[in-house]
Amino acid sequence: MISHKGVDYAKILKRYDIDAQNEASPEAIAAKMLPKDPVLKKVAETVVWMKFKDVGPATTEALKTKKPLEIINDGLVVGMEVVAKLYADHIYYLPEIMMAAKTMEIGIAIAEKQIPGGRETKGTIVMHAAEGDPHDIGKNIAAVMVRSSGYTVIDMGKDVDVDDVVAEVIKSKPMMVTGTALMTTTMTAFPRAAEKLVAKGVNIPFMAAGGAVNRDFAESFDLGIFSEKAPQTPPIADKVKAGYDWRKIRANWEDIVGGV
Numbered sequence: 001m002i003s004h005k006g007v008d009y010a011k012i013l014k015r016y017d018i019d020a021q022n023e024a025s026p027e028a029i030a031a032k033m034l035p036k037d038p039v040l041k042k043v044a045e046t047v048v049w050m051k052f053k054d055v056g057p058a059t060t061e062a063l064k065t066k067k068p069l070e071i072i073n074d075g076l077v078v079g080m081e082v083v084a085k086l087y088a089d090h091i092y093y094l095p096e097i098m099m100a101a102k103t104m105e106i107g108i109a110i111a112e113k114q115i116p117g118g119r120e121t122k123g124t125i126v127m128h129a130a131e132g133d134p135h136d137i138g139k140n141i142a143a144v145m146v147r148s149s150g151y152t153v154i155d156m157g158k159d160v161d162v163d164d165v166v167a168e169v170i171k172s173k174p175m176m177v178t179g180t181a182l183m184t185t186t187m188t189a190f191p192r193a194a195e196k197l198v199a200k201g202v203n204i205p206f207m208a209a210g211g212a213v214n215r216d217f218a219e220s221f222d223l224g225i226f227s228e229k230a231p232q233t234p235p236i237a238d239k240v241k242a243g244y245d246w247r248k249i250r251a252n253w254e255d256i257v258g259g260v
């Protein structure tokens with residue numbers, strides 16, 4: 001008879017289902033994506049775990065050693081990227097997304113106050129999320145980047161009617177207008193708005209951005225230019241200020257956003 005004495009069953013019987021479950025736990029997913037830097041990690045974690053009360057102290061603590069934009073981009077936004085991954089994996093649902101976004105916004109508001117900037121403005125930029133689109137988290141982040149680079153932002157909010165965008169541009173004469181669309185059903189608002197602007201003689205770049213939009217789409221209509229990530233907006237705005245029109249931005253796009 002075979003003796004089972006001394007057999008280590010852990011080496012023979014492997015529970016692949018439990019292994020897979022552990023690898024897909026929110027903690028394991030977060031561990032792979034969170035920043036390595038302990039200070040930024042602490043900030044990002046408050047977003048991932050929706051810790052409203054902790055995000056303020058963690059951000060304030062981080063401000064002692066880190067620059068505000070570093071805390072926003074490499075801490076708070078990374079936390080939100082983890083949340084988006086947990087949502088995509090059906091671990092988080094919309095209530096968690098909303099709470100995490102609120103937590104991130106509390107942190108951004110604290111960090112943003114510490115961004116140095118003079119009173120002088122480099123120019124005005126009108127920003128909005130497309131008609132029918134409630135997704136404004138990316139726009140809000142881009143607005144922080146643009147403001148902190150010295151531009152004045154007219155933030156029209158989310159789900160903005162095409163005609164309201166056109167009216168605001170005519171009224172405030174900005175150097176550029178940006179639109180965010182995260183839904184394939186709403187991104188068509190951009191060519192409609194751009195066409196109306198062209199008909200009224202407006203010739204400023206119309207930056208189309210957000211998850212639903214790619215470069216091909218953004219450049220498929222007159223005035224349209226693309227920005228993939230929020231931090232790409234200030235270098236593009238600087239070129240607009242330097243006199244580049246939308247055609248020249250398109251032609252030099254890789255060089256302008258290179259490395260950002």
Ligand code: B12
Nearest residue numbers: 135136137138139142180182183184209210211227229230
């Ligand atoms: C949060 C969220 C919501 C929140 C939005 C809260 C808010 N205030 O924004 C709420 C709960 C409201 C919501 C609702 C819905 N949502 Co939603 N939502 C999301 C989710 C999970 C995350 C988006 C997000 O904020 N990400 C974090 C930010 C930082 O990323 P981001 O927006 O992509 O921004 C980055 C870039 O795109 C870029 N960027 C973005 N904007 C701008 C602007 C400028 C100027 C620049 C330069 C760059 C830039 O820079 C950022 C990073 O640097 C996405 C899934 C996903 N993974 O994207 C779905 C998602 C966008 N939602 C989706 C859908 C379908 C809906 C609903 C229709 C669901 C429903 N059935 O009810 C509703 C909308 C109903 C309506 N019409 O009102 C779909 C869209 C599918 C599609 N392709 O059309 C997605 C992709 C989910 C999915 N996989 O199905 N949602």
